[in-house]
Amino acid sequence: MNIPILDLKGQAKELEEVLMPKIREWFLSGGYIGGEHVKTLEKDLEKYLNVKHAITVGNGTDALVIALRACNIKENDEVITTPFSFFATSEAIASVGAKPVYVDIKEDTFVIDEEKIEKHITSKTKAIMPVHIFGHPCNLDKIYEIANKYNLAVIEDACQAIGSKYNEKMIGSCSEKVKKSITCFSFFPTKNLGACGDAGLITTNNDELDIIMRALKEHAGGQMGMQAKSILEGKDGEEEITDVDPLYNPYKYYNYLIGYNSRMDSIQAIILGEKLKHLDKYNSRRNEIATFYKNSFKEISGLIMPKVEDNVYHCFHQFALKTQYKKELNKFLIDNGVSNAEFYPVPLHLQKALLYLGYKEGDFPVAEKVCTETICLPVFPDLNQEQLDYIALKVKEFYEKKGN
Numbered sequence: 001m002n003i004p005i006l007d008l009k010g011q012a013k014e015l016e017e018v019l020m021p022k023i024r025e026w027f028l029s030g031g032y033i034g035g036e037h038v039k040t041l042e043k044d045l046e047k048y049l050n051v052k053h054a055i056t057v058g059n060g061t062d063a064l065v066i067a068l069r070a071c072n073i074k075e076n077d078e079v080i081t082t083p084f085s086f087f088a089t090s091e092a093i094a095s096v097g098a099k100p101v102y103v104d105i106k107e108d109t110f111v112i113d114e115e116k117i118e119k120h121i122t123s124k125t126k127a128i129m130p131v132h133i134f135g136h137p138c139n140l141d142k143i144y145e146i147a148n149k150y151n152l153a154v155i156e157d158a159c160q161a162i163g164s165k166y167n168e169k170m171i172g173s174c175s176e177k178v179k180k181s182i183t184c185f186s187f188f189p190t191k192n193l194g195a196c197g198d199a200g201l202i203t204t205n206n207d208e209l210d211i212i213m214r215a216l217k218e219h220a221g222g223q224m225g226m227q228a229k230s231i232l233e234g235k236d237g238e239e240e241i242t243d244v245d246p247l248y249n250p251y252k253y254y255n256y257l258i259g260y261n262s263r264m265d266s267i268q269a270i271i272l273g274e275k276l277k278h279l280d281k282y283n284s285r286r287n288e289i290a291t292f293y294k295n296s297f298k299e300i301s302g303l304i305m306p307k308v309e310d311n312v313y314h315c316f317h318q319f320a321l322k323t324q325y326k327k328e329l330n331k332f333l334i335d336n337g338v339s340n341a342e343f344y345p346v347p348l349h350l351q352k353a354l355l356y357l358g359y360k361e362g363d364f365p366v367a368e369k370v371c372t373e374t375i376c377l378p379v380f381p382d383l384n385q386e387q388l389d390y391i392a393l394k395v396k397e398f399y400e401k402k403g404n
């Protein structure tokens, strides 16, 4: 049997009947970027995530960059983050000129160790960027508390965590207590809510940040660009249109900040809007699969299951096991037709692109150890029982050979 790490064909088939007429209508409409479909998706996501503003963007990386820019984070600023994530988390920080400052992770849930954050705060620290890695939420109570104490922004990288909850609250609903609280999502096709191309989202309850981010995602032009600039410069954002400069009236093609082209295609909004209706079902199936694996492997002492804290709902974007036999198990499963993934082989502080930060091996021992031990099994919603039984059988077979 051959089992891929992810198969989206089942989902596509399920949605074909309802989506195809919409896609046809979209094609014939002549309107391909932004517009009503995007606005509707933003409203639907605001409702689903229980947040005031949902701002669609081109992808999750842009979401992080735009969020950082909206918090005015730039050269010489420091952003506290995790060494265990997809590269884009650190890349976004570095691309605005700031320095990623790493804090080690917790070995059982793989998220940033909130107890270690405070000692890394300096006068240059401007934000914390925690990552809800694999869909397991970070300890937000503590992170928001620290952010309040030191007046820091919190930009949550929830690219893998759509549908997860912390203390019953949706990830993405953002803090009401932290002034600059933003959450970023990716709708890359492999994500729990995946587009048919690149797409992303930013959420916040802060009206000013909403204006800045909406401006930045579209070249910061026009009236919104003007407002964004005045907010960033510490004015109230309601700046007069004085028209003192007859050559510079604040409408389209008049730009106020260096922004981005990060709009969502309307076809992605149509697809995401339909998939959103099924997201809770997809996530609960992922949880069922995780429970199946946990029950199947409970007798295997050398195989460590992912922990789920009591106060969270985990969307299981990945099901990551820890094993001392990572390479061998990976090969054995591949040889037996079971795809599996190595998230992540290298901690961010040891990525070649980030060596200029000056970190070295041994700086974050937990993240380094986890990188040598984690192996992710298929956990996509369409896995059937026959496939799951086969995966479990093969993992058990491997451990039997090891004498477990």
Ligand SMILES: Cc1ncc(COP(=O)(O)O)c(C=O)c1O
Residues within 6 Å of the ligand: 059, 060, 061, 062, 085, 086, 088, 089, 131, 157, 159, 160, 185, 186, 187, 188, 198, 199, 200
């Ligand atoms: C944790 C994390 N951050 C950021 C990103 C970047 O998202 P995108 O690929 O949509 O730019 C991803 C996506 O893979 C991710 O998993």
